[in-house]
Amino acid sequence: MTRSIARATHVTLTTLEGVPGKEIIEHYGLVQGSTIRAKHVGKDILAGFKNIVGGELKAYTELLQESRKEAVNRMVMQAEELGANAVINIRFATSSVAPGAAELFAYGTAVKVR
Amino acid sequence: MEQIIIFLILLGVGYFLGNRREQKHYEDIKRREKSTLHVPLMSWGAKQELPYAHDAEMFVGSVVVANDYFKTVSASLRNLVGGRVTVYETLIDRGRREAMLRMKESAMEWGASQVINVRFETSNIGGQGQAAGAVEIMAYGTGIR
Numbered sequence: 001m002t003r004s005i006a007r008a009t010h011v012t013l014t015t016l017e018g019v020p021g022k023e024i025i026e027h028y029g030l031v032q033g034s035t036i037r038a039k040h041v042g043k044d045i046l047a048g049f050k051n052i053v054g055g056e057l058k059a060y061t062e063l064l065q066e067s068r069k070e071a072v073n074r075m076v077m078q079a080e081e082l083g084a085n086a087v088i089n090i091r092f093a094t095s096s097v098a099p100g101a102a103e104l105f106a107y108g109t110a111v112k113v114r
Numbered sequence: 115m116e117q118i119i120i121f122l123i124l125l126g127v128g129y130f131l132g133n134r135r136e137q138k139h140y141e142d143i144k145r146r147e148k149s150t151l152h153v154p155l156m157s158w159g160a161k162q163e164l165p166y167a168h169d170a171e172m173f174v175g176s177v178v179v180a181n182d183y184f185k186t187v188s189a190s191l192r193n194l195v196g197g198r199v200t201v202y203e204t205l206i207d208r209g210r211r212e213a214m215l216r217m218k219e220s221a222m223e224w225g226a227s228q229v230i231n232v233r234f235e236t237s238n239i240g241g242q243g244q245a246a247g248a249v250e251i252m253a254y255g256t257g258i259r
Contacts, residue, residue: 013172014256015231016159020167052124053131054182054205055139056212057248060239061178064250068174090172092254094237102239102250 011076012086012113019086019113028082028110033074037067038101064104068092071106084110124183132182136204143211150218159231159256167258171224175216176252178239179209209251210234217253226257 012019039060079087090108097103159165181189185201192199214232221229232255239250 012170014170015172015233015254016164016170016256017161018164020164020170020258051180051186051248052128052183053135054128054180054185055132055135056209057178057180060248060250061176064178064239065174065176068176068252090254091233092174092235092252094235094239094250094252096237096239102237 010085011079013072013076013090013108014086014088015090017089018111019088022086022113024088024111025114026084026112028079028084028112030107031075031078031082031084031087031110032105032107033071033076033078034103034105035067035070035074036097036101036103037063039063064094064102067102067104068106071104075106075108079108079110082110084112086111086113125187128183128185128187132184135182136208139208139212143208143215146215146219147211150215150222153218153222153226154228155214155218155232155255156228156230157232165230165258170256170258171221171226172254173217173221173224173226173229173257174252174254175213175218175220176250177209177212177216178248178250179205179212180248181205206236206249206251209249210236210253213251213253217255221255221257224257225259227259229255229257231256 018024075087087108087110090106093105095103181201185205189199189201218229232253235252237250239248
C-alpha cells in the first residue's frame with residue numbers, strides 16, 4: 001500500500017479531533033464520500049478456489065483498498081470545495097448492500113487549521 | 115459415491131494446506147510484531163488533549179481473509195451444538211493482527227513515532243455461493259511524528 005490513502009493533496013487527514021500542533025479556525029461541517037463496488041466474476045471464481053485452502057484473498061483486499069481510496073478521495077474533494085485544509089475525526093463504514101456488492105463509506109469533519 | 119470422494123479430498127486438502135498456511139502466517143505475524151514493537155498503538159486520542167506533534171496523517175491497513183474448506187465444515191458442525199467456534203476465532207485474530215501490522219508498517223515508513231486513535235472495522239463481504247465466509251478487517255489510525 002502507498003504511503004497515504006489519499007492522492008497527493010494538501011488536505012491533512014486525521015482520526016483525531018483536531019490536527020496536532022495546529023489550531024482550528026473554522027468548521028465546515030460533515031463531508032463524506034462513498035462508493036459501491038461489485039466483484040469481478042473472474043476474481044470471484046478464483047476466490048472460490050481459494051476458499052478451499054483459506055487465508056488471505058489478495059484480489060479482494062486490493063479491490064477494497066482501491067475502492068476505499070476512491071471514497072476518501074471523494075470526501076477530500078468535497079472538503080476542498082468548501083475551502084478546508086484538513087478533515088478531522090474520520091471514520092469508515094463498510095456494508096454489503098446486495099449480494100456481491102459492498103458499499104465503502106468514509107466521513108469526517110472539514111475544518112480549516114492554522 | 116463420487117461426491118463423497120470429492121468432499122473428502124477437499125476436506126483433506128483444506129485441512130493440510132489450511133493448517134500449514136495458518137502456521138506460516140502466525141510465524142510471520144509474530145516476527146513482524148516483534149520488529150515493530152517500538153512504535154506504540156493507542157486506541158485513545160479523540161477525547162484527550164491533542165499530543166504535541168509536527169505532522170499527522172491517517173493510515174489504513176486492511177485484509178480480506180477466508181476460511182478453508184475444513185474449517186467451513188467444522189464450523190457448520192459446531193452450529194448444531196453451539197458453543198465456541200475456535201476455527202473462526204483464529205481466522206479473525208489472524209486477520210486483525212495482519213491489518214494492524216499493515217497500518218503500522220505504512221505509518222512507520224512515513225516515520226511515525228506512534229499511532230493514536232486506532233479503530234477497527236470488520237465486515238462480511240462474502241456474496242453468494244462459494245465465496246461466502248470472506249471477512250474484511252480494516253484498522254485505521256492517525257500516525258504522528
